[in-house]
Amino acid sequence: MLTRKQLELLEFIHRRMQKDGVSPSFDEMKEALDLRSKSGIHRLITALEERGFIRRLAHRARAIEIVKLPETMENSGRAGFEPRVVEGGRPESTPNTAMPLDALGVNDLPLLGRIAAGTPIEAITDGAQHVSVPGAMLGAGGRHYALEVKGDSMIDAGINNGDVVVIRETSQADNGDIVVAQVDGYEATLKRFRKNGDMIALEAANPAYETRLLPEGQVKVQGKLVGLIRTY
Template sequence: MLTRKQLELLDFIHKRIQRDGVPPSFDEMKEALDLRSKSGIHRLITALEERGFIRRLAHRARAIEIVKLPEPLENAGRAGFEPRVIKGDRPERTPPSAIALEGLGVSDLPLMGRIAAGEPIEAITDGAQHVSVPENMLATGGRHYALEVKGDSMIDAGINNGDVVVIRETSQAQNGDIVVAQVDGYEATLKRFRKTDGMIALEAANPAYETRLLPEGQVKVQGKLVGLIRTY
């Protein structure tokens, strides 16, 4: 998965190549991303090349070729969830309940344990901890809660292991929504929801995981994803 800055740079390069036929200069990239030095651009370019999104052509100035685009850019403008991410710098072992969002209107949400983005785990528990989230991340009306993601089955939707997802409590879902689904009354998982002919498909966003197809009566939607918090 790409960081926000890597995604911003890839988007900027892609748009400039589409507009001008040539990639931007390093100075233009630095200015567009509001970085202090070109060394930061070099690191981002290297990371994009290592992940297979771009290719640098030898012996040619400003020669960068776009190899592929991640889903958020490839499907720009299409309906669906695009994570609104709050990124914070904190020690790795600080619990999610210690996240501080200074200078923003915030709400405290109960942290209801962990949710599987992989194989299902035990159902949601009562939240003793709380996490602060920006109020503009919350959908209008309804109760919200937070869950810590465990697993990597939703990485292609921008949801990583260790992220804290913000959920609006609801029992209703539309095809394509990313939901908290309870299976057989005891195991909970975070997956993309699809319903057809009395069956529910719980789809991963990682080709390493198979879609689970279950009778409608075995699946209970407990909430819909509205945002996430990523910490480092």
């Protein structure tokens, strides 16, 4: 899953490397994406590298290697990938080509409260609210739910305070997955999962937050991130 800005940067780097044979500078990236500072580009580059789309080569200037492209980008031969992000907001008019929601396979998911992307907060609680998401976001099926993000510890992974994350219910996770983890049976947090022996590392995607290293018995995976809903 890529955010819109991550996708725009990947497309820009790809186009420039195809044209010039060298990756663009951070200043060129900043100008192309209309960002105010290069720190934003650094965060996007880090996120793309974490997801395995690019690799930074050490001790070389402007050295970025594209490892892979989104599948639909490869198939179409152009920047045709649509990130799995649902943007909120209401247009002033309805396009002529608009389709009813039921024709798009929209699903209603329960919104089960807030999840911490920062200091852990209360565990997930049952809620009466629902959110609508495209069926394609839910992948191969299974039980899903939604949570509102509280905090900024996953900002470099493209997850901001106030976003709503779509979670597939599961107790299993692979290293590198972003998961809903319950700690000590009562506090829930959204973090990147790493397992090493009988220890679990819950990693933030923000250098302001430290990685939490816990015994396996204190951490229970409750689900994996599969989508993101953002309202502007």
